[in-house]
Every structure is written in structure tokens, then in C-alpha cells.
Amino acid sequence: xxxxxRKRKNSSPVHNLRLTLQISILTAAAIFAVFxxxxxxxxxxxxxxxxxxxxxxxxxxxxRVVYAxxxxxxxQIASPNxxxxxxxxxxxLLVEVDGDEKELRAIKNGYVENIRLSVGDSFAEGDALYxxxxxxxxxxDTLLNTPRKPxxxxxxxxxxIASISAVIIVMxxxxxxxxxxxxxFQGRRSLLVLILLVQVFPNLxxxxxxxxxxxxxxxxxxxxxxxxxxxxxxxxxxxxMGINIWLMKGFFDSVPxxxxxxxxxxxxxxxxxxxxxxxxxxxPVLVVVGILSFVGTYNEFVLAxxxxxxxxxxxxxxxxxxxxSANFAQDWGVFAAGAIIGALPSxxxxxxxxxxxxxGLTQGAVxx
Amino acid sequence: xxxxxxSDNPNRRSLGGSDLLRLFVTYFxxxxxxxxxxxxIYVFAVDGVIELAITVAVVTIGANIINLRQGLYPLRWIAPxxxxxxxxxxxxxxYTVYVSFTNYGDGNLLTKQQxxxxxxxxxxxxxxxxxxxxxxxxxxxGDYALxxxxxxxxxxxxxxxxxxxxxxxxxxxxxELPAEYQGYRLLDRRKALQAAVAxxxxxxxxxxxxxxxxxxxxxxxxxxxxxxQPEEDAILDRQTDSLYHAEYNYxxxxxxxxxxxxxQFINDAGETLRTGFIAGxxxxxxxxxxxxxxxxxxxxxxxxxxxxxxxxxVVSTFALGLxxxxxxxxxxxxxxLRKFFRTVLIxxxxxxxxxxxxxxxxxxxxxxxxxxxxxxxxxxxxxxxxIDPGWAKMGILLINLWLGYPYFxxxxxxxxxxxxxxxxxxxxxxxxxxxxxxxxxxxxxxxxAVGPLLIASFTFNFNNFTIIEAYDExxxxxxxxxxxxxxxxxxxxxxxxxxxxxAGRGADYGLxxxxxxxxxxxxxxxxxxxxxxxxxxxxxxxxx
Numbered sequence: 001x002x003x004x005x006r007k008r009k010n011s012s013p014v015h016n017l018r019l020t021l022q023i024s025i026l027t028a029a030a031i032f033a034v035f036x037x038x039x040x041x042x043x044x045x046x047x048x049x050x051x052x053x054x055x056x057x058x059x060x061x062x063x064r065v066v067y068a069x070x071x072x073x074x075x076q077i078a079s080p081n082x083x084x085x086x087x088x089x090x091x092x093l094l095v096e097v098d099g100d101e102k103e104l105r106a107i108k109n110g111y112v113e114n115i116r117l118s119v120g121d122s123f124a125e126g127d128a129l130y131x132x133x134x135x136x137x138x139x140x141d142t143l144l145n146t147p148r149k150p151x152x153x154x155x156x157x158x159x160x161i162a163s164i165s166a167v168i169i170v171m172x173x174x175x176x177x178x179x180x181x182x183x184x185f186q187g188r189r190s191l192l193v194l195i196l197l198v199q200v201f202p203n204l205x206x207x208x209x210x211x212x213x214x215x216x217x218x219x220x221x222x223x224x225x226x227x228x229x230x231x232x233x234x235x236x237x238x239x240x241m242g243i244n245i246w247l248m249k250g251f252f253d254s255v256p257x258x259x260x261x262x263x264x265x266x267x268x269x270x271x272x273x274x275x276x277x278x279x280x281x282x283x284p285v286l287v288v289v290g291i292l293s294f295v296g297t298y299n300e301f302v303l304a305x306x307x308x309x310x311x312x313x314x315x316x317x318x319x320x321x322x323x324x325s326a327n328f329a330q331d332w333g334v335f336a337a338g339a340i341i342g343a344l345p346s347x348x349x350x351x352x353x354x355x356x357x358x359x360g361l362t363q364g365a366v367x368x
Numbered sequence: 369x370x371x372x373x374x375s376d377n378p379n380r381r382s383l384g385g386s387d388l389l390r391l392f393v394t395y396f397x398x399x400x401x402x403x404x405x406x407x408x409i410y411v412f413a414v415d416g417v418i419e420l421a422i423t424v425a426v427v428t429i430g431a432n433i434i435n436l437r438q439g440l441y442p443l444r445w446i447a448p449x450x451x452x453x454x455x456x457x458x459x460x461x462x463y464t465v466y467v468s469f470t471n472y473g474d475g476n477l478l479t480k481q482q483x484x485x486x487x488x489x490x491x492x493x494x495x496x497x498x499x500x501x502x503x504x505x506x507x508x509x510g511d512y513a514l515x516x517x518x519x520x521x522x523x524x525x526x527x528x529x530x531x532x533x534x535x536x537x538x539x540x541x542x543x544e545l546p547a548e549y550q551g552y553r554l555l556d557r558r559k560a561l562q563a564a565v566a567x568x569x570x571x572x573x574x575x576x577x578x579x580x581x582x583x584x585x586x587x588x589x590x591x592x593x594x595x596x597q598p599e600e601d602a603i604l605d606r607q608t609d610s611l612y613h614a615e616y617n618y619x620x621x622x623x624x625x626x627x628x629x630x631x632q633f634i635n636d637a638g639e640t641l642r643t644g645f646i647a648g649x650x651x652x653x654x655x656x657x658x659x660x661x662x663x664x665x666x667x668x669x670x671x672x673x674x675x676x677x678x679x680x681x682v683v684s685t686f687a688l689g690l691x692x693x694x695x696x697x698x699x700x701x702x703x704x705l706r707k708f709f710r711t712v713l714i715x716x717x718x719x720x721x722x723x724x725x726x727x728x729x730x731x732x733x734x735x736x737x738x739x740x741x742x743x744x745x746x747x748x749x750x751x752x753x754x755i756d757p758g759w760a761k762m763g764i765l766l767i768n769l770w771l772g773y774p775y776f777x778x779x780x781x782x783x784x785x786x787x788x789x790x791x792x793x794x795x796x797x798x799x800x801x802x803x804x805x806x807x808x809x810x811x812x813x814x815x816x817a818v819g820p821l822l823i824a825s826f827t828f829n830f831n832n833f834t835i836i837e838a839y840d841e842x843x844x845x846x847x848x849x850x851x852x853x854x855x856x857x858x859x860x861x862x863x864x865x866x867x868x869x870x871a872g873r874g875a876d877y878g879l880x881x882x883x884x885x886x887x888x889x890x891x892x893x894x895x896x897x898x899x900x901x902x903x904x905x906x907x908x909x910x911x912x
Contacts, residue, residue: 015700022695023705029692030712032770037715039738040727172448179445191446193899198457200891202831205864205884206460208467208877213459216420220411238456241449270441299720302833306869317722324726324838332730339723350718351711357778 044336045136139337151338153312154319158298159345161229161315165236166294169244170286172237177248178274182260192246199242207306210235214307227309235307236297244289251285252278288356295346316342398435402428416481423459427451461888468881471649474874476631480614480645484596484603487633487641491571491590492607493582500526500579502587503545504563505552512567513552514579514587515545528572528579594641603633603641610635616647653882663879666846666854666863673761674859678829681768682822688769689776690814694806696777697784710781717774725838728767754840757856764839764857768829775825776818783817784810823898827891836862860887 143151180192203210211226214235218225225231259281260273268276279286301317308314320342323335350357405428412421431451434443443450470476478486500516507513515536516526525536527549539546547554555563564581571590572579578590595604602613612633631647632640656663692713696706716724731737732753740750753763787810795805815822836842842855842862853866860883868880 019698019700022698022701025695026692026701026709026713030709033713033715033774036724036727036731036770037719039731043730172452176446176449179442183442183445185442188442193896195453196899197892197895198453198461200827200895201457201461201888202833202861202884202891203457203460204831204833204861205868205880205887206457206464208472208868208881209460209463210456212463213420213455216412216415216417219415220408235456238452241453241457245449299722301722302837302865317720320723320726321838324722324729335726335730339727343719343723346720347715347718350714354711354714 040336040339043333044139044340046139046333139333140341142334143337143341146334148311149319149322150312151316151319151341154314154316155341157229157314158316161233161236162294162297164229165233165240165297166290168233168237169240169293170290173241173244173248173289174279174282174286175274176241176245177252178278180245180249181252182257182270182273192249195242195245203239204302207303210303211306226307227313229313232304232307232315235303236300239303240293240296244293247289248282248285251282251289255281284356288353291349291353292357295349298346394435398432402432416479419463420459423455427454430454464881464884467877468653468885469648469650470646470878471630471644471652472646472878472881473876476644476646478643478645480631480647483633483643483645486643487594487603488592488596490593491578491580492593493580493588494591494606497591498589499582500587501585502581504555504560504567505549506555506559506563507552511552512563512570512572513550514567514572514581515549515554516579516587530570530572531574533573533577533579605635610637610639612639612641614645616649649878653878654886656879657882657886662848662852665848666852666858667883669846669856670854670858670860670863673857674830677761677764677768677859678826678832680765681772681829681832682825684765684769685772685825686776686780686818686822688773689778690780692773692777693780693784694810696781710777713777714774716770717778721771721834722838724771725767725835728763728770729839732763755844757844760840760844760857764835767839768832768835771835772825776821779818779821780814783814786817787813820898823894827894827898830859830891830894831861831887832859833861833865837865842866 143149180188214224214226214231218228218231222228223230224234255278260277263273263277264270298315299317301315301321304315305318305321308318311319320335320338323331323338405424408424409421409428412418412424431447434440434447498518499520500514500518502517503515505513505515511530513527513529516528518524518526521541523542525539525541527534527536529550529552536549539549545554564584568581570580572587579587580590582588591606593605593607595606596602597604597611600611600613602611604611612635615632615634616630630649630652631644633644634640657667658664695701696709731739734740734750734752734754737750737753740753743750751759751762753759791809792805795809800808836857836859840855840857842853842858844856846854846856846858854863855866858866864880864883864887867876867883869875
């Protein structure tokens with residue numbers, strides 16, 4: 001587009017209109033993109049625990065006890081310091097919610113600011129029931145403090161499994177990629193195609209074989225068996241070879257060969273060339289591939305669900321899946337809180353590295 | 369051989385100290401790996417998992433050849449990846465192919481040898497066998513023992529614990545029973561009654577002789593009930609004197625869809641022993657795609673939906689992504705604004721798929737979901753996203769559009785930027801309008817670049833298990849699928865997964881594996897096509 005043409009276009013009212021239209025479309029698209037996220041954040045902050053959210057920012061009810069009937073006694077309190085009410089059977093409270101009178105039964109998640117609840121306590125008129133300052137985070141609190149569902153444990157498991165897998169995948173595939181990129185040997189092409197083909201086998205359905213194999217291995221090498229992080233890492237590494245070899249080979253190919261050829265002529269070994277010349281050059285790419293492997297492993301849940309039986313060994317996605325399958329509507333707020341924390345690592349990675357990732361993608365596309 | 373290979377020649381390098389050390393380290397590590405592999409092969413062979421032992425052996429031998437033969441130097445770099453792939457990818461594929469030709473599944477989980485071994489442990493008390501009178505003893509740990517009196521042999525005494533059986537020589541035949549014997553004490557009447565109830569199902573005695581309580585006064589010698597007869601390939605039930613033949617292929621009823629009674633021990637009356645075994649049933653799983661009504665109907669619909677779903681997903685995500693990319697390409701939008709929109713628009717791509725689908729599932733919920741509420745606010749009835757098959761499919765496509773457009777937006781942005789702008793100028797000089805420019809210039813140029821990624825996206829969606837499973841686990845259910853669980857939104861891979869691991873009818877790994885093979889063949893064909901498509905890709909790299 002020439003300078004004059006652009007100037008002419010910029011001044012034209014028709015094109016100003018077009019610009020406005022374009023920005024409106026993009027704004028609509030942005031709303032489409034973030035709407036579910038806004039909504040899930042709103043659900044996570046909604047202390048009402050319900051799926052019904054009338055407004056984006058949930059109103060915090062100011063609840064005051066107006067009348068507590070005689071058997072309004074607590075039977076069970078979850079936390080030892082007595083501030084958290086998990087189950088309060090027979091607790092019937094007539095409360096004032098934003099001016100309206102309401103009867104509350106068996107409050108599921110309640111905080112009491114001023115009074116410390118203990119078994120046998122009853123309520124007095126005018127007692128504040130919810131701790132306003134912390135109740136926006138009630139769902140997060142429930143999420144992190146439910147021993148039956150050790151969310152933090154799952155998060156840690158996921159991070160450990162994904163990091164170890166990513167590091168090993170990058171180390172091993174970088175070696176292979178160097179070979180495929182730098183050596184010319186018989187059967188090289190066939191091997192590459194074979195790797196590509198083998199990789200498209202849906203390993204989801206090789207599950208039976210993988211499951212039985214891990215079971216057998218676990219009989220003799222306990223830390224690589226079923227129900228262990230080691231076994232799952234083994235599965236992820238094995239499955240992560242093919243596609244990453246291809247990806248890395250592409251990056252290695254883009255490093256000019258003159259560099260290593262002159263070094264080889266000077267008597268350097270291939271290992272020296274790889275370690276001192278090529279590796280520093282491709283390191284940024286390796287980091288990106290490693291991070292993408294991390295995210296891929298972190299997000300995987302089917303294999304993890306089948307291989308990990310004990311709640312303590314679960315990964316985050318397996319744990320979150322439990323929230324989805326059972327009582328989805330009831331646990332909605334807690335699930336939303338878990339989803340937000342669970343999505344943060346990969347969201348942060350993508351947004352921080354978007355230029356590199358986009359660069360890698362478009363490079364591949366343009367090259368094609 | 370090229371110049372590259374020549375430089376691998378070890379003679380070019382002098383064997384310095386560090387080389388020797390490296391050589392030593394290489395051999396040492398190889399020896400350690402070999403020793404470990406031999407151990408694994410041994411224990412797997414002892415466990416009877418021959419296929420796994422062979423796989424480990426193949427991997428080990430391959431690794432050794434690669435590391436010891438100088439000519440295979442380039443493969444040394446690939447050896448770790450290859451070993452892992454053979455073990456974790458190739459072996460499972462071969463195993464799946466094998467399973468697809470068997471009846472492996474619930475009821476047929478063990479090999480014939482294992483089944484025979486298990487069935488051989490079943491015992492019975494034969495009529496007219498050796499009979500004893502019994503008295504119960506117990507020790508401090510609460511273990512029971514039987515004091516046995518052989519009436520026919522002049523009240524000779526025997527003592528049977530839970531692990532042993534021996535004649536009693538210390539007490540003369542017919543003498544009074546001792547209050548304590550080998551740490552076991554004679555129980556009083558009341559305790560003895562309780563103990564008798566508890567010991568009713570116990571098997572006393574050692575390896576050679578097994579004693580059980582047969583009645584209030586009698587104990588008898590157990591005998592092996594089911595005996596395998598190799599010459600007839602059958603199991604004889606000695607209690608009923610009935611012969612159960614090993615059936616590999618029995619009762620193929622295609623019209624009612626009854627499961628084949630393959631891999632069972634079956635007698636003339638058609639009764640089977642409770643444990644079946646894994647049997648090769650040839651191509652029966654594959655044939656059942658066509659012949660079994662309960663499979664054929666759903667399978668055709670699932671197949672069509674798989675194709676439709678993948679195709680619609682690719683087209684819709686590509687179209688929307690391209691649309692956004694085209695808009696954002698306009699340089700008159702301020703740079704900062706473009707950057708902002710790009711960041712916001714790729715968010716769906718950055719969120720774990722499972723979480724996104726679950727959130728959407730909540731939003732589409734008919735009763736409580738926010739989208740349903742918005743629709744209701746306009747006075748309309750919200751669509752039944754989880755009840756009506758058509759709407760369920762719409763819901764899935766909508767979610768997949770949301771998940772997938774950022775990828776194509778990014779890819780298209782890159783590809784659009786690579787189209788030389790002078791081509792547009794030339795087109796403008798020729799008086800082409802925007803539609804002509806798009807149709808005749810942008811789209812063809814773009815498709816060349818993005819084509820392979822479209823195919824890759826197709827194969828990805830073909831096996832996009834996560835979205836189907838997380839949306840509604842394939843639901844709503846297909847009624848005509850009978851006892852084979854199939855849903856209207858199931859794609860091939862989720863259907864196969866349900867057959868293999870789903871609740872309800874019980875696992876049918878054989879059938880699931882057969883479907884897997886079909887999926888694999890199709891996806892592999894598409895991938896090869898893509899590889900052909902992109903052969904230029906490899907050639908460019910060859911020239912670098």
C-alpha cells in the first residue's frame with residue numbers, strides 16, 4: 001500500500017466508519033473470549049454456592065441474626081478453632097438478609113466474625129453471621145481446606161509430574177533432533193515418517209496395554225508402577241517423543257550448518273559441537289518446547305485418571321474432574337475457585353510467552 | 369556418504385585420556401543398563417508376561433547394537449527416544465492389535481493357563497471319601513485346629529491345623545482328648561459351637577491333604593473338583609461328572625446381539641464354568657461392526673458425527689480465526705490496541721481444555737446456566753443443550769469454536785503477514801474489489817501455508833476426547849445401542865473408550881481395540897496425506 005493511498009483512505013469518512021466497525025467487532029470478539037472467564041471468576045467469588053449468578057459481581061449479603069430458635073445449637077464444627085461451620089444440623093436461624101427476613105437451615109459455609117462458634121453455642125439476636133471481609137473467598141477457603149479433596153496436594157503433584165516430564169522430554173528429544181538434523185544416514189527418512197505415524201495412534205486406547213504394563217513393572221520397580229507419579233511420567237515421556245522430535249528437528253534445521261561444519265573440520269567431536277555450539281543457540285527454543293510440554297502434561301487427564309487410583313496421587317485435572325462429575329451444580333462455586341487456580345499456571349505461561357509461541361507457530365505455518 | 373559421515377570416522381580423532389574415559393563411561397553405563405534389563409527380562413518371564421519380556425529384550429539388544437557398532441553412530445543420539453517409543457508407544461500398539469483379534473474383556477480377563485490354574489484350586493468333599501469325627505481346638509492367636517478321629521481305623525487320632533496335618537502319636541488311640549496340644553487348647557462347649565460356625569468354610573491341612581468340616585460330626589478329605597484333561601482340552605467336574613469342553617467359538621447369535629460365548633469351558637447342557645479365558649476369535653470383532661445390529665447402527669452414526677464434528681470444527685475455527693486475523697491485520701488500528709486484542713483473544717487457547725469445557729457446561733446448563741438465563745430473560749425457552757441430540761452437538765461445536773479459533777487466528781496472522789503487499793497493489797491497480805482480492809489472492813496463498821495445519825487440526829479433532837467426555841460423557845444416550853453404551857455426541861474414540869472402560873455392560877477390550885485400529889488406520893492415512901502435502905517442508909530443511 002503506497003503512502004498516498006493510505007493517506008487518502010485515512011481521511012475518508014467511509015474508512016473511518018470501517019475502522020469503528022472493525023474495533024466494534026474486535027470488542028465483541030473479546031467479550032466472547034473472556035465472557036466464560038468473567039463468569040467463572042464471578043462464580044468463584046459468589047458465596048451463595050449456587051450456579052445462578054444474576055450479576056457479574058455477586059452481592060455480598062449482609063446477614064444478621066434476628067432470631068435464633070431454641071434448638072439452634074451446633075452439633076459439628078469442622079475446624080478446631082471453631083470459626084468455620086461445615087455442618088450445623090438442627091441449626092435453624094431466622095436471619096435478616098438485606099432487610100428481608102429469611103430462614104436459614106444447615107448453613108454450608110458460614111463464617112462468624114465476632115463470635116467464635118463451638119459445639120453447643122446458640123445465637124443471639126443481632127450477631128453478625130458472615131465475616132464480610134473474607135466471605136468473597138469462601139469458595140477458595142473451602143477448596144483449600146477440605147481434607148477429603150486435597151487440592152493443594154493435587155496442584156503440587158501436577159507441577160512435579162509436568163516439570164519432570166517436560167525436562168526429560170526436552171533432553172531426550174533434543175538429542176534425537178540433533179541427529180535427524182545433522183546426520184545423513186540410511187533409513188533416516190523412513191524413521192522420521194515412522195515416528196510420525198506411530199505418534200498418531202491414539203494412545204488413549206492403548207491404555208489397556210499401558211495399564212497392564214505399568215502393573216507388571218510396578219511389581220518389580222515400585223516407583224514406576226501404577227498409582228505412582230513415576231509411572232505416569234514414564235507414560236507421558238514415551239508419548240511425548242514423536243511430535244517433539246519433529247518440532248525440535250525443525251528448529252535445529254534453522255540453525256545454519258556452516259557453524260558446526262567448520263568446527264567438525266577443526267577436529268571437534270559431535271558432542272562438542274552439540275553441547276558448545278548448537279545447544280546455546282537453540283536454548284530459547286528448547287525452553288519454549290519444554291514449557292509447551294509442561295502445559296500439555298499439566299492439562300492431560302485421561303491417562304492420569306486411569307493410572308492414578310489413590311486420591312493423594314491424583315493430578316489437578318483428575319481432582320477437578322471429580323468436581324465436574326459429581327454434584328456439579330452444588331459444588332459449582334468451589335469448582336470455579338479450583339478452575340481459576342488450576343488455569344493460572346498455563347494462562348500465565350501463554351500470556352508471558354505469547355510472542356515466542358506465536359513466532360514458532362507462524363514460522364511453521366509460513367514455512368509449510 | 370556425505371562429508372558429514374566422513375567426519376564420524378573415529379580414526380580422525382586421537383584417543384586421548386578424556387576419550388578413553390568417555391569410552392569407559394559408555395561401556396560401564398551400557399553394562400549397568402544391560403544388567404538391569406536382564407533382571408527385568410528374567411522377572412517378567414517368571415511372571416509369565418512373555419510379551420513384555422520380549423519387548424524389553426528387543427529394546428536392550430537394539431540399544432546394544434546401536435551403541436557398539438561404529439557405523440550406527442547417528443542412531444546413538446536417537447537411541448533413548450527410540451527405546452522409550454518402542455516400550456511406551458509401539459508395544460502398546462502391537463498389543464492393541466493383538467487384543468482386537470481376541471475376546472479380551474470382562475469375563476475373559478485371564479489366559480487359559482491362568483484360568484485352569486485357578487479352577488484347579490476348587491475342591492469338594494466327595495461322597496464315600498475318608499471321614500473323620502472332629503473336635504475343635506483354638507490357639508492364643510485365634511487360629512483353629514481340628515482334632516480328628518478316624519473311627520474306621522480304631523479311633524486313630526490326627527491333628528489338622530490351618531497349615532499342617534499329622535498323625536498324633538503322643539496320645540494312644542481311643543484315649544481321652546488332651547486339654548492342650550501343640551499350643552492349641554480344647555474349647556468348652558459354648559465356645560466350640562461358635563468356633564464351629566467360624567471354621568465351617570476353612571480348609572485345614574497341608575499341601576497334600578485338605579480337610580474340611582462336612583457336617584456336625586463329620587469332617588472329610590477335600591479333593592480337587594475340576595481337573596483339566598489335556599488330551600480332550602476339557603475340564604472334568606468330578607462332583608457332577610460333567611465334562612466342560614474349552615470352546616473358542618460358540619453361540620454366535622447375531623440377531624439378538626447376545627455376546628459370543630467364546631473362551632469358555634462349556635458342557636453339553638450349555639452350562640459354562642464361571643471363569644472364561646482369552647481366546648483368539650479371528651476377525652469377529654471387526655465383522656461385528658457390520659453384522660451386529662446393536663453395533664452397526666450406532667457405529668455408522670458415530671462415524672458420521674465424528675467426521676462431521678471434525679470437519680465443522682476445523683471449518684468454523686479456521687473461518688473465525690481468519691476473520692479476526694484479517695481485521696487485526698489492518699494497520700490503521702493502533703498498535704497497542706491490536707496487541708491488547710490479540711492478548712485477550714488468545715485467552716481461550718491458554719486455559720486447560722478440561723476446565724474450559726466444564727465452565728461452558730455450567731454456562732449452558734438448562735436450569736441454572738447463565739446462557740439459559742439470558743435467553744430466558746428475552747422471553748424465550750432456552751435450548752435443551754444436554755437433552756436434545758441436535759442441541760448437544762450444537763453446544764459442543766460452539767465450545768470447540770471458542771477453544772479453537774485462537775490457534776487459527778495466530779497462524780493466519782503469521783501467514784497473512786508473509787503475503788507480499790505488492791501483490792495487493794497490483795490487484796488494486798487492476799481494479800479488484802476486496803472480495804476479489806480475498807478470493808483470488810489471500811485465500812489461495814493462505815491455504816498453501818495453512819493447509820497442513822488444517823489437516824492436523826482435523827486429525828486432532830477426530831480424536832478430541834476431552835471435549836466430548838467433559839461435555840456430557842457422550843450423552844444423550846442412543847436408545848438403539850441397547851446394552852452397548854453409545855451416546856449421540858460420542859465420537860469414535862470416546863465410544864471405544866466407553867466400550868473399554870465404561871460402566872454398565874462391562875469392559876470389552878477386544879471390540880474397543882478393533883475400533884481403535886480402525887481409527888488408527890484412518891488417522892494414519894490422513895497424516896500420510898498431510899506428509900505428502902508438506903513434502904516441501906522436509907525438502908527445504910534438507911537444503912539449509
